[in-house]
Amino acid sequence: MRIVIGEDEALLRAGLSHVLERGGFDVVAAASDADELVQAVELHRPELLVTDIRMPPSHTDEGLRAALDIRRSHPTLPVVVLSQHLQRRYAIELLAQPTAGVGYLLKQRIGDVDAFCDDLRRVHDGASVLDPQVVQLLLARARTDHDALRRLTPRQQQVLALMAEGRSNAAIGRALSVSERAVVQHTSHIYDELALPPSDDDHRRVLAVVRFLAW
């Protein structure tokens, strides 16, 4: 899979390239700032873009803004942004994208190489992926605000978290060691309880759940 990465920190850029090459990806360009990133995408037409949020020159959120710009001219290009820390807004801005194939992961996920590569492949395949820690944060916040959420059983809350992370019903079943049918029952109960519109599309499902949690 042809991939372009954006990371300003040289060591980390090399490390990331290394990890991805080992994971079977083809890193065609590694940009060190937002402009380079845009140029690299135009030049190489990659199948996936992975970028750090914080980039030069101001070291704020240039990486994210560049990624969103690129998505506007290439709406189908899957994009994963990496963040040093949790920030609800980043997740929400990314998920405001009309089309599937976005991911928001904490940088520390790179350390778990297999899971990281797996997440990248899922985004490439059209899923929307949120870091579990982001989901935990959203859930914790939502629990204090929404009575409906407190009425869910612990198992249902686990299912909801995995839905928000962008897992399919089959993946949720595997993660919780239950049948896919049991997962479907849980999800329909969750839809009823939270008054969410049922959806089979993974991206829309994440969108609905996150919108509910972040509201």
Add this chain to the structure above:
Amino acid sequence: MARAFGGALLLLGIGGVVIAAVEIALFWPLEGPVWLYSLFSLAGLVYLTAGLAAWWRRPSNHIGAIIVLSGGVWLAVALVNTDVTALVAVGLILATGPLAVAVWLLHAFPSGRLRSNVSVATVVAAFVVTFGLQTPQYLFAPRSSGDVLSIADRPDLVTLGLDLQRVAGIAVMVVTAVVLFTRLRQSAPQQRRVLAPLYAYGIVAVLVVPLGPLIEPVFNLSFLGVTAGQLVLLAGVPVSFVLAMLRGGFARTGEVAELGAWLGGTASERMPLVNALRRTLGDETLVVVYWAPERRRFVDALGQSISLPVPGDTGRGIVEITLGDRLIGALVYDRAMNEDPELVRSAGRVAAIAIDNERLTAELIANQAALRLSRARIVEAGDRERRRIAQNLHDGIQVELVLLAIGAQELRHAGSAADLDVAATQLRNGIDDAASHLRELVHAVMPAGLIERGLTAAVEDLVDRMPLPTNLVVVDVEEPVSPTVGSTAYFVVAEALANAVKHAGATTLSVRLERTESQLLIEVADDGVGGAASGAGTGLRGLLDRVDVLGGQLAIDSPLGHGTHLVAELPCGS
């Protein structure tokens, strides 16, 4: 200059006392009513003293000078009773002079100036009557009576002159009465209350002299008694006028102009502003207080806050002074000395810029002390923070890294591939933990959200992590504030929320950020136990200092049992 002026007045006074003493010494060996002769000299001294007092207190008002002149005339008139020929001549010529000066005084009071042509004409007429029509009295007096200036003994001319003088004198007084009455009708009620009895008294005192011979038989009085009465009555004139002038509420434009001249002088020779105002307003108890806008109260010259007397309660009056539409201070004065607040106000207006300067000085003095303390605390807080970070790095991350290094070393001794796998996973988890601890530490020093996305995002982040339901309202903060204002605002919210969670026993929290044109308003409230005070912990103290550095305000309202409400305002001009 004030000293030279005071010295000159003092010399005048001493001169008057010497002359009066010499006169009385001259009367002493004479036959006749020496006490009555002496009364003339004493009346002169009374005028002189009253006049000098008025002149000293109101240098730019001519009333004092007129009364002093009157005192001189009185002393000269007294000479008529000596037995020195030349001195008697002087006394004879000036004999009725005091009455002319009294008329001048009546017309010139209280401004010291003759304000109309009628007044000028009347006063000139008075002088003509007293000096011109006086001439027959000594030129045509019987020689035997010792009149040294007599050129012929013509009793008919003397009588004619006397009648003429009396009639003309009464005419002058009638015109004077009309002028004064007109003036009374035009004055403000509170001035009228002071002026009316004064004018009446002056007119009666003057009229009693020409009408003296008519009064004598009516009240069956001796000539000596009537003369003594006239003298006392006339001596009362300067005393009452000067008192009224110094204490009455007259529009003393002259004094206020003088205050303006004082303000224009160079600082080195200036007396303190309060003294200048006291002198201008004739109120030794006058106090200037300054408005400290950020403390929302009045302070004295040293920046200490003071409470104002309740108006209408203590006889103290308060006039607020504004510069433009900005309150800068107030004058606290004795209402007995200045009945009319308008005069105090106009003096305040003239001195407003000087008062504003002194106010700034007072503010500066007060702020300087506070600034020193707060600077010391900021340095302390910075050191404390560094110590804490160093401690955390040392106790936390450093220890973790050492343990991880040992763990990496151990990998070599892993027996089987399965053991190696377990050990490697452990090592990775350990590194994850260390990284996460480091991230927390960095977050506490300066949150990444604040750097990357600014205040609103960082506060949202903070609210996301609150263990209690926290309501966040943000109004117009999207326009970025400066990094300093942003981080100060962030730490205010963070500290306030942390306190609410730790100490308040609250069940819900709320945060509100609002950006107005000139400032950022921060409110943090909880429904907890209350009782928080800014002096209580170093945390709140540190917040106050941070806010202070930016020239902002921080207030905590925390009644016991009714939650805590913190409001901070940070200036941020756009």
